[in-house]
Amino acid sequence: MHIDDDTLALLALGEDVLDDGARAHLAGCPTCAAAAADLARVTALARSGPAPDELVAPDPRVWRRVHAELGLAEVPVDLAGAGPDAAAGAAGAAGAAGAAGAAGAAGAPPADVVPLPRSRRARTWLGAAAACLALVAGVAGGVWWERREAEPPETVVATTDLEALPGWTGARGVARLEEAPDGRRQVVVTLDAPAPAGTFREVWLLTPDVSGLVSLGVLEGSEGRFDVPAGLNLATYPVVDVSEEPMDGNPAHSGDSVVRGTLGA
Numbered sequence: 001m002h003i004d005d006d007t008l009a010l011l012a013l014g015e016d017v018l019d020d021g022a023r024a025h026l027a028g029c030p031t032c033a034a035a036a037a038d039l040a041r042v043t044a045l046a047r048s049g050p051a052p053d054e055l056v057a058p059d060p061r062v063w064r065r066v067h068a069e070l071g072l073a074e075v076p077v078d079l080a081g082a083g084p085d086a087a088a089g090a091a092g093a094a095g096a097a098g099a100a101g102a103a104g105a106a107g108a109p110p111a112d113v114v115p116l117p118r119s120r121r122a123r124t125w126l127g128a129a130a131a132c133l134a135l136v137a138g139v140a141g142g143v144w145w146e147r148r149e150a151e152p153p154e155t156v157v158a159t160t161d162l163e164a165l166p167g168w169t170g171a172r173g174v175a176r177l178e179e180a181p182d183g184r185r186q187v188v189v190t191l192d193a194p195a196p197a198g199t200f201r202e203v204w205l206l207t208p209d210v211s212g213l214v215s216l217g218v219l220e221g222s223e224g225r226f227d228v229p230a231g232l233n234l235a236t237y238p239v240v241d242v243s244e245e246p247m248d249g250n251p252a253h254s255g256d257s258v259v260r261g262t263l264g265a
């Protein structure tokens, strides 16, 4: 009795798997010796350095087998005309798929066709198609999301640096005026300035001579977004001002401005 394949494979990998009887058989049996030599060559090849990392085009027979496995009746045109081997493969593919070759032209399939494998393959094919669709949908969704993030609907109409007023040396900020497609306007303020305890910041729009002012709201933290009242003429109130306000219940401007800048200046 010959040595079984598993044992020969282990032997080729360098395992000490042979007992005395098997060793004696191997020494006297050309069949087992040849099998052992083949496996040894395969092992040596596999260990003879890194695998090539370039991609190699598959043999056309691979595609025919993929076609057969997926239950596709037709063979791709470029494979169908590839020679006698291709013709044989095409027939084999169609047979394996449970349909006559070129089923659409040749009419009804043979009577001994068992439909179950075909439907299973069809389901496999549908599953693969569904996976492809899901992938495409996912990529498209990702692209849409990226664009949505990259192109906000608001347009930046004007920006200005906010410069420190006396007593607030080192404070600075930026204000920008944004306009949505529907005409809604917002002022976005960022401020880098120390914040004393027990006070808060308020954002205002002022006339250039500071004779008129409109409160936009309280600035929490270092950035805030404020609606500009509809109908307010920003040519009249172009100055963005951030004030330091005590918690005194007085809604008027404290007179203690931290930073100021003029939109469109």
Ligand SMILES: [Zn+2]
Pocket (backbone or CB within 6 Å): 001, 002, 003, 025, 029, 030, 031, 032, 033
């Ligand atoms: Zn043998």
